[in-house]
Amino acid sequence: MMLHRLVSLLALIPLTLLAQTNDTPFDAAARRAIAETVARTLETRYVLPEKGDALAKEVRAASARGDYDAAATPEALANSLNRLLASANDRHLAVHAAMPMRRDGVLVAEDLRRDNYGFRRVEHLDANIGYLDLGGFTPGDEAQRVAAGAMAFLANSDAIIVDLRRCPGGAADAVNFLASYFFGPEKRVLMNRYHRATNTSMESTTVDVPGKRLTDTPLYVLVGPHTASACESFSYTLQQWGRAKIVGERTAGAGYNNELVPLGHGLVFSVSAGTAIHPRSKRGWEAVGVQPDLPAPVDRALDFARAAILGVKPAAAEPVQPAAAVPPIRPGDYTGTYGNKEISIREGALYYQRIGGSGGTLHPLGNDRFDLGGEAVVTFFRDASGKVTRLRLEWPGHPVEEYDRAP
Numbered sequence: 149m150m151l152h153r154l155v156s157l158l159a160l161i162p163l164t165l166l167a168q169t170n171d172t173p174f175d176a177a178a179r180r181a182i183a184e185t186v187a188r189t190l191e192t193r194y195v196l197p198e199k200g201d202a203l204a205k206e207v208r209a210a211s212a213r214g215d216y217d218a219a220a221t222p223e224a225l226a227n228s229l230n231r232l233l234a235s236a237n238d239r240h241l242a243v244h245a246a247m248p249m250r251r252d253g254v255l256v257a258e259d260l261r262r263d264n265y266g267f268r269r270v271e272h273l274d275a276n277i278g279y280l281d282l283g284g285f286t287p288g289d290e291a292q293r294v295a296a297g298a299m300a301f302l303a304n305s306d307a308i309i310v311d312l313r314r315c316p317g318g319a320a321d322a323v324n325f326l327a328s329y330f331f332g333p334e335k336r337v338l339m340n341r342y343h344r345a346t347n348t349s350m351e352s353t354t355v356d357v358p359g360k361r362l363t364d365t366p367l368y369v370l371v372g373p374h375t376a377s378a379c380e381s382f383s384y385t386l387q388q389w390g391r392a393k394i395v396g397e398r399t400a401g402a403g404y405n406n407e408l409v410p411l412g413h414g415l416v417f418s419v420s421a422g423t424a425i426h427p428r429s430k431r432g433w434e435a436v437g438v439q440p441d442l443p444a445p446v447d448r449a450l451d452f453a454r455a456a457i458l459g460v461k462p463a464a465a466e467p468v469q470p471a472a473a474v475p476p477i478r479p480g481d482y483t484g485t486y487g488n489k490e491i492s493i494r495e496g497a498l499y500y501q502r503i504g505g506s507g508g509t510l511h512p513l514g515n516d517r518f519d520l521g522g523e524a525v526v527t528f529f530r531d532a533s534g535k536v537t538r539l540r541l542e543w544p545g546h547p548v549e550e551y552d553r554a555p
Contacts, residue, residue, distance in 0.1 A: 174413050176217065179225055182411045183211040186229060186243065189409050193345045195420045199236065206232055222413040224554065227485055230503035237435060239376060239402030240420045242503065243411065245488070265291035266318065270298045277457055278305030279450075285318025285326070285378045292325055296358050299329050303359065307366040307457045310382075313396060313446055314523060317377030320352050320405070327382055328354040330391050332363050338385045341405060343422040352424075367392040368453040371438060372446035373508065374523055376400035381424060384438045388426045393456065395442045396449035403434030447522050477512050482528055486539040487551030500526060 172178060187204040194200025210216065210232060219225035226243040233241050266284035273279050280298055302308055320339070327338055331354050339352040369383045369392045380399045386392035404420035411417050424432050444452035448462065455462040479493050485503070492499050494509070500520055501507025510518035516528040516536070529538040541549040 172412075174222060178413060179216045179219060180211055182225060182413070182415065183207055183216060183229070185409070185411050186417055187211075189417055189419050193407065193409075193419050193421045194241075195344050195404050195422055197344070203233065203236060206235075222415050223487060226415055227488060227503055227554070230488065234503065238404065238420055239400055239435075240404055240406040240418050242488075243415055243417050245414055260286055260288075261290070265294045266315075267294050267298050270301050272302075272305065273309075273454065275454075275458060276304075276306040277454060278302035278308040279311065280308070281311040282315055282379075284315055285320075285322035285382065287319035287322050291322060295322070295326050299326075299357075299362070300359050303362065305362075305365060307368070308362065309368045309370060309450065309453050309457075310392075311370045311450065312375045312379045312383060313370050313372045313449060315375050315379035317379055317402065319378060320381065323378050323382045323385075324352050324355055325357060327385060328357045329359075329362055330365075330367055330386060331389075332361065336389070337427045339381060340425045340427055341422055342425070343405070345421060366457060368442075368456065369394050370449040370453060371396040371399050371440060372449065373397060373400055373521070375438070376402040377406075380433050380438050384433050385426060387438065387441065388428045393442055393453075394438060394440045395453045395456070396440050396444055397446045398439055399433065399437040401433060401435045401437040403432040403436075481536050484536075485554040489539065489541075489551055491539070 187207040190200040190204040190207065192200075194203070207229065210228075216225055216228050219228055223245050226245055229243045233243070263283065263286075265286040265288075266282055267280070268283050269279070269281035271279050278301075280302065320341075324338060333356075336354045337351045338354060340349065341352060342349050367386065369386060371380075371383050371394055375383065375396075376399065380402065383392070383394055383399065387394050403424060405422035405424055406418050407421040409417040409419060423434075426432065442452055442456060444462075452462045477498075479498050482491050482498055483493060484491060488503050490501050490503050490507075491510075492501070498510040498512075498518065499507055500510050500518075508521040508523070510520060510526055512518055513525070516530070518526045518528075520526055523543070525542045527540040527542070528536045529540070531537045537553050539551050539553065541551075543549075
């Protein structure tokens, strides 16, 4: 699970955890308690014991030095902890601010329904090519019904393209369900999993599914840097079994299985607690990502997949029209921390990153607006003196996010 979008996070957190808040003050004692819980969790649950022990020592040392004393809010403490945890280069390891929830979970269920359980688009393209745009692998009976409906719509396609280019993660059970449509009815192991805290192993396998199985239908999966965790698992297992061709760019490399630990004061700790290893390759994709069989610019992966299905060369990209001149920017105006987002400078360009997570280069559009790899638009706002004070994130099809700049 990659905690890139809130809906993906909500799909996997127990509802009672999301509702947990504290009536106690957020004071020095609370900050120390949260840091200690993070350290203890690293020691007892982190997938790599030696690395977990080392990180735990760093968290405790920072707490003893008073590094967290200036964190006036839970979000500020999360940012401080994430800056330390980022040294692990682990795409799942991070502290997150949880959304306050009603204990009956109504808000969670409604958000998932409005998101159509991650199924953004299903249609037939030219030449009877089926196309599925998936935004995440959501667990549960309702999500399975939507998945079955999508697969019924695609059942008579001559080839299928599954688009995971904007797919941050989800649940293993949902991966197993959808992947089962592309294999025969005999049980097949999709992934071997190991859980460190309990020292147990288990197999993720194909399952019984309603409707027609598409065992011989050519399958292409579109991926890119924003394909992560469960979405990588789907891509990787189908690739390693020779069932699908992967098209696009290397994925995020979030290959561990994670758990969510409540910290109080609306915070949860995502800790990598297990491994996922494919039975054929004997390896996973942590840090290295899933490598495409057919490399293509991520924004042209669909064109490349269609061309491969039709046996033709991809059409040349349309000539880029000269853009209106964008006034020079001063990168230093924007750098800093905004909630759990960080703006920095890499190789001379502005770089956006969720602290402890994935990121990308910002391309100027003018008027303090930037394009994030075609995935989102980032807009900065200034106060009366001209100082940048706020950041807005606009993801297609999702609520706008806004964050104040940290002092």
